[in-house]
Amino acid sequence: MITAGIDIGSLTGKAVILKDNEILAWNLIPTGPDSSETAQEVTDMTLKGAGLSLDNMDYIVSTGYGRVVVPFSDKNITEITCHAKGAHWFFPGVRMILDMGGQDCKAIRCNATGKVTNFAMNDKCAAGAGRSMEIMADLLETPLEKMGELSLDIKERLAPLSSTCVVFARTEVLGHLHEGAHKNDVLAGACEALAERVKSLLKRVGIEADFVISGGIAKNIGVAKRIEEKEGLKANICFEPQIVGALSAAVFAREILEKKGKRKKR
């Protein structure tokens, strides 16, 4: 049984191909202006990696903000449901998931089977999401993947940033730099502001010890460590936290197929 999960997020498109319960291939690419093209592109790349074609797919589920425009999807499922399921697939004991995506952030509680029991999303501002980190990285001329590590190496003292608006935070960053703050201290401020914002989101759904972080910001050790410290928890992070949604979509596809008993004709 071969299934695919496609997750079209605001910043990246992800695809995972699953054979029974094993990952055959996965990929992620930046989301372009046309979400259906992004879906096609990331799926083609992943199929190629697995040496398969769309015709080999028994069932396909899409998720993410662009889920409804994936032309070859058999069903779409929201990312909240998917992230819970995907986190549960990687870490079966999970009860709380923090998905930190490109333009939003979600705190999710789930039960022992990975079903959602409670969730909260950040408000409309992207200050608690990946896009804010991209803006900071750009402003501080720091590679995104280095941000977290540098933020933990504070040179003098953390340069505080407000946690409410990424545009105003940008102005604050410039202010700190003009006053001579070290880049690492400003990065620490940015990671701290994000972690602080996330803390209240987690509290809204209720803190649980069995905790997973998914999404691109999970790769930022500066944010992840600060969240762990604030909550006194150890976060579980899988080998590629950005594919949790797509993986879960593929798992859903398999489960649907198992129930239906027959593959989807393409």
Added chain:
Amino acid sequence: MTTKVTTPGEKSLETTAEISKAIKAYYGGVKVAKEEGKPIIWSYGLTPREIFHAMDAHVIYLEHLPLMVGAKQLSGHYIQVAEEEGFSRDVCAFHRCFLGCAVASERDPYLDQFFVDPDFIIATNLPCMSESKSFLYAADHHNVPYYFIDAPINTWGKDIPDYAIEYYAGQLKGTLDFMSEHGLGTVDWDKLKEAVSLSKKLILLWNEIDKCRQAVPTPMGTVDGLTAAYPLIQLPGTQLGVTLFERLLKELKGKVERGEGVLDDEKLRLLWFGVPPFYNMGLLNYVEKYGAVVVKSMIEYIAGGAYDPSIMDPDKPLESLAYKALVDIVNPISENMVNFIRETVKDFHIDGVIGVVKRSCGLLPGYMRPVKDAVYEDSGVPTTIFDLDGLDIREYDDATSKANLDSFIEALLASKRR
């Protein structure tokens, strides 16, 4: 100001269409009264309306104007007018909107049908203290007398002490005297007693209407419900209100007997907590594609939809009205609101609660978490909470609102299948 992502809600009842006409007729009547030289009052919907009806007063309810212009997607414009006057975006969107309506140098033809300058303003602090300050600004702007009704904050729950009742009844007496002094004649106490009696009748009918709505499938959803609540909010103490509710009850009883629902195959029943998007009531219909119906809204209870009608004694009109106002679920004590929502969830067989936060509100967001926790603890019914300003269309984010609803309903349906 329009936006293509918004759609009006779909109403399905004949009586709510009649009620819509009654609203237009009411405000048309205010306009005619002004032309005839009668004094016009601006006030707020939680001021006991029975005293206005007893005095044959013509009142524009300043929280109702924002709802009406909101439904026509004009609220953003008037809110902006208030902001141009210097009001911050943090001020309540309702207040900004009515202040914008009040001070605008030009009004669109829709608002112009209803808008009449005041001869005096009767303000109150129930439920918000800021209400009285916004009204004060309007009084200054129009250079008209201002009277303030001070309502004690309810810290007692349903057992309001006699001294608080006496105090508020005194405030109402002062209001009647003020109206008399400003051209509305002497108080006709028999008429006031009659208004209290009709108000009691109205709430008894509303309770029966609610019983019909508890049927599965429900014969009336919230899109109709919010219009249907108009008599409760603005016509208590009038025969017209009673007549409209009698018709509504008859229509609903017929539907229940025939087993007709908003949706025939009702899979989920939802409760809306907070201010729904009046500029996009179609969002309440949006959930119907999942077989879900927003059966009830908390807003319908504001202004008296939740009190015990047995406390209404026509022989003690002011005391009865004082009790009714002070025990209102939005008079701050959260216990009343929490208990009330808890009971609603059970009575209406609710599967999930949708809580929306209007950031510029200083009152309702504080109820969200206690309500969510209490309802879950009591009935195991989950609540989703997200930002949605029901009045300021400029703040509306269709994608995020629908993302929240999609996820919540998906989880509810999965939980039902479990």
